[in-house]
Amino acid sequence: MSETGPAIVVSGLRVIRGDRLVLRDVDCTIEAGLVTGLLGPSGCGKTTLMRAVVGVQRVAGGAIHIFAVPAGTPELRRRVGYMTQAPSVYGDLTVVENLRYFARVMDRRDRVRDVIELVGLGEYEHSLVRDLSGGERSRASLAVALLGEPDLLVLDEPTVGLDPLLRRELWATFHRLADAGTTLLVSTHVMDEAERCDRLLLMREGNMLAEGTPAELRARTAAPTLEAAFVALTEPR
């Protein structure tokens, strides 16, 4: 689908979790139809930002608009797919049973076969999720996020625990989805994945440090690699 304007606009976002100010005045814009990578040291607030975008995080201030509608609006629940950092599927059901349940909830039963193929779990579709390996379980969780063919996919470290071959396949899938018009926001700690993003958002300690293409971020720090740029930008001065 063709969207005019950015997919996500975050302005002045503040989030308090427990008694910590976890996001302090975050501003950013995420273009539609691109794969945007969300990077930053562990604990900097990536998951919190994604939860806020999906509309499941209580926020203390600021605004988030998804396709020009405030985040968390009921109509967005059909348009946004979310994969949580820890796999959120039922361990005591098989892969297919999990997918059938979520597909029934979304009224998209036609998609079950497709998403199993997309994440390459065909061989394990009748295995109980609790008996799967870590990587297989996270792919089951990813499959659920893909069920509704959402316009925006928010994926929190979707490739953790996957081998390089699978990672490459999934990133190819992400780009195919983006080419078809889906907007993707993907968090990662892996630099070669960051390299595959169209744009990057770099966070540190609850602040948005930098935005740009991988090449722009490298150029800004005059660093030879993205990893060096990441270190230069996020190292506490």
Added chain:
Amino acid sequence: MTVRVTRATARRVLEQLRRDRRSLALIVIVPPALLALLRFILDAERPAFQRVAVPLVGMFPLIIMFLITSITMLRERTSGTLERLMSLPLAKLDLIAGYAVAFAFVAAVQTCVTSAVAFGLLGVTVHGSAALVVALAVTNALLGVALGLFLSAFATSEFQAVQFMPAVLLPQILLSGLFVPHDRMPHALRIVADALPLPYAFDALARVATGDEGTRLHLDVAVVLGTILVAVALGATTLRRRTP
């Protein structure tokens, strides 16, 4: 609310339960076994056994569905599946209704087995309608689901959730007149019992057992149904779309 989502949820909950053969066996076997034990303990006191047998048949589902609901809801919260569901086009009442339908079904099976043993083998007599005992037991199961759903929000671990049974349900069952009939308890305790829901559920069953199906039975049932509605409403408010 949509029937599709409610039905999907009920089906999913039953699928999960079906995988847990041992729990299913316990759900069906423990109540009649306990009842049989009580029958032999009170062998010399048959009237005392008669007095509590029917109420117990109808209270087991409440206790067991309370425990199962608290734990499954807690798992739903801690496993992230609740967060996922809350980000989907699913009404909170669909989720609650799905649970209620699934567990009411299990409670109906459980009560039929317990009743068959009680009335067929243990010589328990009902002067009212035996079908009404089953209906009240299923209603009590829904009360257990509603209370479990609500109280699970206050537990941060399965261990805590399990403790709510002795903390919240057991005192109410004792106050219902399990050991000493309600009207022989100290006045102050009777006032407390009148302010709690479970004694009404117990009383309804006792009345059906003795064939006293008058207006007081209607009041009992009304209190139980009212409590279910209130607990479901409170439980729904604990299912937050946005969490800290």
